[in-house]
Amino acid sequence: MEKQNIKSFAEWLLQIGDGNIGDPDDSDPQNVSWVKIPYKYYINNDENGLSNLISFIYNDDLLRQPNALQLQQQAIVCPKNETADLINEAIIQKIERAERTYTSFDSAIPYNNDRGQA
Incomplete structure (x- = not known):
């Protein structure tokens, strides 16, 4: 467009x-x-419809070199989570970067030597 x-x-x-x-x-x-x-x-509802929508919102340069700030400035709004999941998966597949997995865990850390004593 x-x-x-x-x-x-x-x-x-x-x-x-x-x-x-x-x-x-x-x-x-x-x-x-x-x-x-x-x-x-x-946007035509055919085999290229979703790809055309993604290309309209996120240009190819951004998908080749993703930048968190620029990605935050665009959005595709969906009424259903299932649709959002499909679109997010299609966008992730277009991003040309090495995949990374970040792991985390939750734990209680005492603050100021407070050990939960009353």
């Missing part, structure tokens, strides 16, 4: 957030609206 389309999409999302776009739901018109997504913002 070109920069002009990205700007247009961002402005459209802000309009939704401000309550300027959407048709009120008859069951709860004060709190619920139906929003029709313009065709130009569709």
